[in-house]
Amino acid sequence: MLQVQNLAVSYQGVCAVNSISFSIEPGKLVGVIGPNGAGKSTMIKAMLGLIGSSSGVVKFYSRPLKQQLKQVAYVPQRSQIDWDYPITVWNVVMMSRTVHTGWFKEPSYQSKEIVKAALKRVGMWELQNRQIGELSGGQQQRVFLARALAQQAELLFFDEPFTAIDKKTEEIVFEIFFELKAQNKTLLVISHDLGENLSYYDRFLLMNKQMIADGSKSEVLTAVNLQKAYGHLTIQ
Amino acid sequence: MLDFLIEPLSFEFMRHALAIAILLGILCSVVGSFLIVQHMGMMGDVIAHSVLPGLSIAFFLGIDISIGAFIAGTLSALVVALIRSQSRLKVDTAMALVLSSFLALGVTLIKLLKTNKLDLHNILFGDILGVTPGDVWHTLAITITILLLVKLFYKELLFYTFDPLGAQASGLPITWIYLGLIAAITLTVIASMQTVGVLLIISLLIGPGITAYLLVKELHLMMGVGAVVGIIASVSGMYFSYYWDIPSGPAIVLVVFGLFLLTLLFSPSQGILTRLSATSRSAWIMQQLNYLKKR
Ligand SMILES: Nc1ncnc2c1ncn2[C@@H]1O[C@H](COP(=O)(O)OP(=O)(O)OP(=O)(O)O)[C@@H](O)[C@H]1O
Numbered sequence: 001m002l003q004v005q006n007l008a009v010s011y012q013g014v015c016a017v018n019s020i021s022f023s024i025e026p027g028k029l030v031g032v033i034g035p036n037g038a039g040k041s042t043m044i045k046a047m048l049g050l051i052g053s054s055s056g057v058v059k060f061y062s063r064p065l066k067q068q069l070k071q072v073a074y075v076p077q078r079s080q081i082d083w084d085y086p087i088t089v090w091n092v093v094m095m096s097r098t099v100h101t102g103w104f105k106e107p108s109y110q111s112k113e114i115v116k117a118a119l120k121r122v123g124m125w126e127l128q129n130r131q132i133g134e135l136s137g138g139q140q141q142r143v144f145l146a147r148a149l150a151q152q153a154e155l156l157f158f159d160e161p162f163t164a165i166d167k168k169t170e171e172i173v174f175e176i177f178f179e180l181k182a183q184n185k186t187l188l189v190i191s192h193d194l195g196e197n198l199s200y201y202d203r204f205l206l207m208n209k210q211m212i213a214d215g216s217k218s219e220v221l222t223a224v225n226l227q228k229a230y231g232h233l234t235i236q
Numbered sequence: 237m238l239d240f241l242i243e244p245l246s247f248e249f250m251r252h253a254l255a256i257a258i259l260l261g262i263l264c265s266v267v268g269s270f271l272i273v274q275h276m277g278m279m280g281d282v283i284a285h286s287v288l289p290g291l292s293i294a295f296f297l298g299i300d301i302s303i304g305a306f307i308a309g310t311l312s313a314l315v316v317a318l319i320r321s322q323s324r325l326k327v328d329t330a331m332a333l334v335l336s337s338f339l340a341l342g343v344t345l346i347k348l349l350k351t352n353k354l355d356l357h358n359i360l361f362g363d364i365l366g367v368t369p370g371d372v373w374h375t376l377a378i379t380i381t382i383l384l385l386v387k388l389f390y391k392e393l394l395f396y397t398f399d400p401l402g403a404q405a406s407g408l409p410i411t412w413i414y415l416g417l418i419a420a421i422t423l424t425v426i427a428s429m430q431t432v433g434v435l436l437i438i439s440l441l442i443g444p445g446i447t448a449y450l451l452v453k454e455l456h457l458m459m460g461v462g463a464v465v466g467i468i469a470s471v472s473g474m475y476f477s478y479y480w481d482i483p484s485g486p487a488i489v490l491v492v493f494g495l496f497l498l499t500l501l502f503s504p505s506q507g508i509l510t511r512l513s514a515t516s517r518s519a520w521i522m523q524q525l526n527y528l529k530k531r
């Protein structure tokens with residue numbers, strides 16, 4: 001059970017996220033939508049304590065989330081990664097085991113098996129020795145998906161996992177989301193895609209600085225709400 | 237030829253200088269690689285310039301100048317971080333300001349506190365004549381300590397430098413990791429000060445690493461290959477310094493640049509000349525010329 005109460009963030013005095021509250025049951029796939037600059041990435045970063053928040057409480061099973069970061073997997077927006085970094089696919093996914101492994105220790109045999117399984121699951125096993133800059137956009141996203149899987153987290157945050165990927169990768173991603181859901185994990189996915197995939201989500205948070213609507217597809221994606229969030233756009 | 241290499245070794249100061257050169261080649265490549273992948277190259281330069289006021293004050297007070305240098309170097313990094321977090325200024329502007337101000341303060345203090353025995357020219361450009369056995373032990377201690385720490389914390393450092401937000405989100409203490417890196421950079425600057433000079437340390441910090449970057453695709457390999465490049469550069473720089481009577485700093489830096497240029501041209505995977513076939517090579521040169529003309 002993830003609970004967010006009154007979360008607010010401002011950058012140098014300018015408000016980016018304004019008193020947002022919601023809670024999510026485990027085993028749900030929740031889509032976070034809203035226009036560019038709506039504060040979606042900011043909200044997730046603040047929930048994880050990656051940036052400071054001016055107010056708000058974030059709890060996971062009644063304890064502050066910040067004290068249970070081991071339970072969290074976070075896949076940042078593509079633009080935040082330096083794709084020229086000298087690192088291979090294998091080592092990116094191996095990063096997910098850093099905290100489990102602990103200080104001063106080498107990753108265990110079991111960790112290596114977990115990484116191997118994750119790479120196989122997303123179909124990147126053959127490319128494990130590639131430098132990440134030598135991959136296509138979709139392959140890069142799959143590597144980060146594998147990293148999130150190998151983290152074996154209970155709570156997963158994805159910031160725009162569907163940018164730069166084709167239909168096939170998108171299907172793999174949703175398949176994996178469903179598997180994670182079936183394992184009773186909580187998934188929060190930022191997405192811009194208001195297309196046919198909407199029916200895959202259990203619930204939507206529509207925001208623009210503040211929460212505009214929260215609920216099922218039919219409750220949230222109404223003309224009135226979209227007008228409020230985007231100004232004009234309606235759903236295709 | 238052999239005489240050419242052996243003759244300088246009959247001098248004790250040259251043996252010390254060469255020992256330091258080898259250590260620095262390794263140390264700078266390892267620490268510098270972290271700077272490169274974090275896009276923090278200029279931060280190394282800021283710290284290098286900023287040790288000067290610390291040197292002067294420590295000399296004046298009669299304490300170990302390394303301690304003064306360490307405090308001033310880390311302080312400069314903290315001032316940059318402070319300006320950045322408390323204003324809308326971008327980090328490069330903050331660094332330019334801090335670098336020049338600390339250097340100016342250092343030069344001023346050296347004059348005002350009459351710490352003239354601290355030879356400004358040598359501090360700025362390096363001087364192998366001044367290398368003492370104590371300096372060699374000093375550098376050896378710093379090198380071993382930092383290599384050991386990098387080995388112990390490698391997986392955390394890799395995670396942090398590749399994806400700082402991801403590292404923070406998984407609960408790594410990134411502020412401490414960052415401070416550790418800053419301390420390592422400052423210690424490396426202190427170790428290199430005597431032979432390379434504060435103005436030019438940045439070259440030995442990033443030059444070997446970026447040369448290696450053109451050749452390999454993993455961070456630890458970048459450090460290893462970079463160490464080889466660094467050793468070649470610093471050792472041959474010492475010889476040039478000896479035979480041509482030029483300051484060791486510029487000599488090392490020019491060799492670093494020469495090796496980088498060679499690699500840029502001939503790297504098997506990314507070299508400008510190797511990745512083009514003969515015909516397209518001339519076309520490429522024409523294209524570059526046209527490009528230059530248009531500008
Ligand atoms: N580091 C920062 N400093 C200052 N302002 C920022 C910073 N990051 C984001 N902002 C501002 O905060 C607001 C919310 O940004 P955020 O990145 O959270 O939006 P988003 O909903 O994720 O947008 P997108 O769909 O484009 O990714 C924007 O107006 C942005 O300009």
Ligand SMILES: [Mg+2]
Nearest residue numbers: 040041042077
């Ligand atoms: Mg965003």
